Amino acid sequence: MPVEKMSDTSKQKNKVQVKSESQSDRLYFAVTICAATFLVLHLIASFFTTGRTWGFHHWLFFPLPVRILFFSTILICIPQVNRYITQHLLIPLLDSVAKRRGLKKIHVAVFLALVFFVLFWLFRSQTHFLGDGYIRLRSVAIGNQFIWAEPLDSHIHYLVYNALHSAFGWTSDRTYALVSCLIGSLFVVALVPFSSVLVKDISRRVFIFCAVLLMGSVQLFFGYVEDYTLVLFLLLIYIFVSVFYLQKRCSLFFPAFVLSLAVCTHTSAIIFVPSLLYLFIYEVKKGKSRKRSLLSLGEVACGIALPIVLLLIHVEHVGFSLDHFKKEFTAGSHILPFLAVKDDPNAFRYGILSLTHLSNITNEIILVAPVGLLLGFSLLFRGGELRRKNNPVSIFLLWLAVLALVYIFFLKPDKGASRDWDLFAICSIPWTLCVAYLFAMSSIGKEKFLRMGLILLCVGFFHTFPWIVVNASEEVSIERFRLLMERDSSLSNIALADAFDELAMYFRQNGMEKERIYYCKKAAEVLPTSRYQNNLGASYVDNGMYREAIAVLTEIDDNSSYAANAHYNMGIAYSKLNRLDEALVEYLKAVEMNPQNGNAYFNLASTYLKLNKLQEALSTLHRVNQLNPNQMKVIYSLGHTYLQLENIEESIPYFQKAIQLNPNYAGSHFNLGVAFFKLNRYQDALEEFQKASRLDPENEEPHFNMGLTYLKIGDAESAASEFQQVLQKNPDYHAARVMLEQVEQEKTDDE
Numbered sequence: 001m002p003v004e005k006m007s008d009t010s011k012q013k014n015k016v017q018v019k020s021e022s023q024s025d026r027l028y029f030a031v032t033i034c035a036a037t038f039l040v041l042h043l044i045a046s047f048f049t050t051g052r053t054w055g056f057h058h059w060l061f062f063p064l065p066v067r068i069l070f071f072s073t074i075l076i077c078i079p080q081v082n083r084y085i086t087q088h089l090l091i092p093l094l095d096s097v098a099k100r101r102g103l104k105k106i107h108v109a110v111f112l113a114l115v116f117f118v119l120f121w122l123f124r125s126q127t128h129f130l131g132d133g134y135i136r137l138r139s140v141a142i143g144n145q146f147i148w149a150e151p152l153d154s155h156i157h158y159l160v161y162n163a164l165h166s167a168f169g170w171t172s173d174r175t176y177a178l179v180s181c182l183i184g185s186l187f188v189v190a191l192v193p194f195s196s197v198l199v200k201d202i203s204r205r206v207f208i209f210c211a212v213l214l215m216g217s218v219q220l221f222f223g224y225v226e227d228y229t230l231v232l233f234l235l236l237i238y239i240f241v242s243v244f245y246l247q248k249r250c251s252l253f254f255p256a257f258v259l260s261l262a263v264c265t266h267t268s269a270i271i272f273v274p275s276l277l278y279l280f281i282y283e284v285k286k287g288k289s290r291k292r293s294l295l296s297l298g299e300v301a302c303g304i305a306l307p308i309v310l311l312l313i314h315v316e317h318v319g320f321s322l323d324h325f326k327k328e329f330t331a332g333s334h335i336l337p338f339l340a341v342k343d344d345p346n347a348f349r350y351g352i353l354s355l356t357h358l359s360n361i362t363n364e365i366i367l368v369a370p371v372g373l374l375l376g377f378s379l380l381f382r383g384g385e386l387r388r389k390n391n392p393v394s395i396f397l398l399w400l401a402v403l404a405l406v407y408i409f410f411l412k413p414d415k416g417a418s419r420d421w422d423l424f425a426i427c428s429i430p431w432t433l434c435v436a437y438l439f440a441m442s443s444i445g446k447e448k449f450l451r452m453g454l455i456l457l458c459v460g461f462f463h464t465f466p467w468i469v470v471n472a473s474e475e476v477s478i479e480r481f482r483l484l485m486e487r488d489s490s491l492s493n494i495a496l497a498d499a500f501d502e503l504a505m506y507f508r509q510n511g512m513e514k515e516r517i518y519y520c521k522k523a524a525e526v527l528p529t530s531r532y533q534n535n536l537g538a539s540y541v542d543n544g545m546y547r548e549a550i551a552v553l554t555e556i557d558d559n560s561s562y563a564a565n566a567h568y569n570m571g572i573a574y575s576k577l578n579r580l581d582e583a584l585v586e587y588l589k590a591v592e593m594n595p596q597n598g599n600a601y602f603n604l605a606s607t608y609l610k611l612n613k614l615q616e617a618l619s620t621l622h623r624v625n626q627l628n629p630n631q632m633k634v635i636y637s638l639g640h641t642y643l644q645l646e647n648i649e650e651s652i653p654y655f656q657k658a659i660q661l662n663p664n665y666a667g668s669h670f671n672l673g674v675a676f677f678k679l680n681r682y683q684d685a686l687e688e689f690q691k692a693s694r695l696d697p698e699n700e701e702p703h704f705n706m707g708l709t710y711l712k713i714g715d716a717e718s719a720a721s722e723f724q725q726v727l728q729k730n731p732d733y734h735a736a737r738v739m740l741e742q743v744e745q746e747k748t749d750d751e
Contacts, residue, residue: 024444030378031452035459036077038374042463043071051488054418055363058466061476073462076455086451094203094450109192113185116213116221120181124223126474127506128173129481131415131422133225134502141172150227150266152311157227177223184221187233188213194240197247198393198433204440207453211375211436212236214460216467217368217425224471228422231269234262235429238272239400242279246392252296255279256303264311268426271407276300278399282392336412348412349492356490360417361408364424365431370463371456372432375439397437400430416495418484478506497527501535513543524552530560537569546573564593568600575607583607598627602634609637614645632661636668643671648678666696673705682712700729704736716743 046059046067059067075081128134139147139154140161147154160179164170170178191212195205220229238258244250256276262269283296339351350356365373404427413420442449470476485491485499500523507515520536533556540549550573556566571586587604590597601624608617618641624634639654655672658665673688686709693702707722720743726736 055367109189117185123472127477128225131226137172152264153227176225211371215428217428231266253299253303256300260304260307368428369431371460375435397434401434404430416491497523530562534562549573666692700726
C-alpha cells in the first residue's frame with residue numbers, strides 16, 4: 001500500500017510539472033509573438049510621417065541602413081538563436097556574477113550609478129519642447145520659487161540654480177540637466193537593493209532591474225527639463241518601503257511619509273494615495289488589537305501630515321501666499337471632457353469616449369512602459385497560474401497599476417498627449433513592476449525564464465534607445481517636434497499655438513529670425529489672442545518690419561494683460577520710423593499700464609531727449625533709476641541730460657558712477673572730459689579725452705576736444721597734432737580744418 005501511494009504522488013507531481021512546463025511553453029510562445037509584433041510595428045511606423053504613432057515612431061528619424069541593422073533584433077525571437085545566446089552567454093555570465101559573493105550591493109549600486117550618470121549626461125536632451133521645458137527654464141531664471149502643481153520640486157530647482165548660478169555662472173538649463181542626471185543616479189542606487197528585496201534569484205533580480213531601466217520614462221533622467229524627475233524617484237522609494245512594510249520590516253509611517261513627500265514634490269502623485277488604504281486594510285486584517293489598528297492609523301496620519309505641514313510653514317516663511325496656490329489649482333478643469341465640443345474651435349479636440357483618446361493612451365503606454373506592456377499582454381493571454389498570484393506584494397502592485405490606469409484615462413493633457421507624455425510618465429513604474437514581479441515570482445524554470453527575459457529586454461532596448469537618441473540630438477528633436485505639430489490632429493488650438501510659440505522662442509534664442517517670424521505667424525493664425533499677436537509684433541520690431549508690427553499690435557485690446565507690452569513695442573516701431581510724437585504716446589500708455597517697466601521708461605526718456613524735452617527726460621530717467629538702480633546706461637543718460645541742461649556740476653557724479661560701472665565705455669570718459677572742460681579743469685579734461693581716445697581709437701571727437709584743450713593750456717603744437725589726427729580719420733571734418741589753419745596762422749604771425 002505505501003508503495004502505491006508513493007506512485008500516485010509521483011504521478012501527481014509529474015502531472016503538475018508537465019502542466020507547468022506546458023504553461024511555460026505557452027507563455028514563451030506568447031512572449032515571442034508579442035515581441036515580434038512589437039518590432040514589426042516599430043519598423044512600419046518608421047516609414048509613415050503621421051502624428052498618430054508618436055509613442056513608437058522614433059526609428060523614422062534614423063537612416064534606413066541603421067533601421068535595418070537594429071531590426072535584426074527580431075532574430076532574438078527565433079528559438080534556436082534565443083536558446084544559443086541564453087545557454088552560451090547569459091547563463092554563464094549570471095553564474096559568474098552569482099559566485100562573486102564578496103560584492104556588496106552598495107558597491108554595485110554606486111558603480112552602476114556612476115556609469116549611468118555618465119550615460120545620462122552624455123545623452124541628455126538638447127531641446128526642451130516636450131512638456132513645459134522652456135517655461136520652467138524662464139521661471140527659475142527670473143526667481144520663481146514655487147509652482148503650485150510641483151511646489152517642492154520647483155523650489156529645489158530654484159535653490160540649486162541660485163547656488164550654481166552664483167558660484168559658477170551656470171544657466172538654468174544646465175542646472176536642470178544636472179539635477180535630472182543626479183536624481184537618475186539615485187534612482188539606480190535605489191533600484192539595486194529594491195530588486196533584491198522583491199526576489200532573491202540573481203537572474204530574476206537582473207530582469208526586474210533592467211526592465212525598469214528600459215522604461216521610456218527614464219528619459220526624465222537624461223537632462224530632461226521638467227518637474228517630474230524627483231516624483232518618479234520618490235514613487236520608486238514609496239513602493240520600496242511599502243514592500244518593506246508588507247514584509248514586516250518597517251512601520252506604516254514610512255510609506256505614508258514618502259508618498260506625502262512625493263505629493264508635495266508634484267501633486268500628480270496624489271492619484272496613488274488610495275494605495276495607502278490597502279496597506280492599512282492589510283494591517284487591520286492581520287487580526288491585531290483595536291489599539292494596534294488605531295496606532296497604525298496614527299502612523300499613516302503623521303506620515304501624511306509631516307511633509308505637508310513643513311512645506312506649508314516654509315512657503316509662508318519665504319513670503320508666498322497660499323491663496324495664490326489655491327487660485328492656480330482651481331483655474332480650469334484638469335479632467336478630460338466626456339465628449340468633445342465640436343462648435344468651439346478652441347475647446348479640447350477629443351473626449352474620454354473617443355478613439356483618439358484610446359490611441360493616445362496606447363501610445364503613452366508603449367512609450368513609457370514597453371516591457372511592462374509586452375509582458376502584461378503575454379501574462380494576460382498565456383500566463384496560467386501567474387494570474388492567480390495573490391500575495392500582498394502582487395496585490396499592492398496591481399492596485400497601483402489600476403490607479404495609474406485611472407490617472408491616464410481621466411487626466412487632460414493640455415499641451416497635447418504627445419507633448420505632455422511626461423505628465424503620465426510616473427505610471428510606468430507601477431505597470432512595469434507589477435508584471436515584472438508576477439513574472440519573476442513564477443515557477444518557470446531558469447533557462448526558460450532567461451530566454452523570455454532576453455527577448456523582452458532586447459525589444460525594450462530596441463524601443464527606448466531611439467527615443468533617447470532622438471532627444472539627445474538638437475536637429476532631430478526639432479524635426480520630430482515639427483512633425484508632431486503639423487501632423488497630430490488631436491492637438492487643440494491652444495496646444496498648437498503654444499507649441500508654435502515655443503518653436504518661435506527657440507529660434508529667437510538661436511538667432512534664426514526668419515523661422516521665428518514664421519512660427520509667430522503660425523501661432524497667431526491658430527489662436528489670434530493678445531499673447532501671440534504681441535509676440536508676432538515683437539518679432540516684426542526686432543527684424544525692422546515696423547509697419548507690419550504696428551498693424552498687428554494695434555489690434556490688441558487695452559484690457560488685455562499684454563496691452564502694456566504691445567504699446568511698448570509700438571513705441572519702438574514709431575521711434576524707428578522717426579514718428580516721435582506717436583512713439584511718445586505709446587510709451588506713456590505702456591508706463592501707465594505697467595509702472596514697473598523700466599525699459600519703457602528709459603525709451604520714454606530717450607524720446608523726450610530726441611524731442612529736446614530735457615526736463616521731462618530728466619524726471620523720467622530718475623524714475624528708471626528708482627526702478628532699476630545702478631544701470632550704466634541710465635546713469636550715463638542722467639549725466640548727459642544734466643550736461644545738456646548746463647548743470648555741469650550735477651552731471652559729473654553721474655559720469656563718474658557710469659565709469660565705475662563700466663570703465664571701458666568711451667562715451668562716459670568723453671562726456672566727463674566735456675564737463676571738466678566747461679568748468680575750466682583742463683588737465684582733468686585732457687586725461688578723460690585721452691582715455692576715450694584709447695578706448696575708441698576710430699572716433700575723431702576725443703582728438704578734436706584734446707586739440708581745443710591744448711589750446712586752452714597754451715600748447716599750440718600739441719593742439720595742431722590732434723587736429724591733424726582728426727583730419728586723417730575724417731578729411732571732411734570742417735571745424736578741425738578751421739582750427740588747424742588758425743593754429744598755423746598764429747604760428748606764422750609769431751614768426
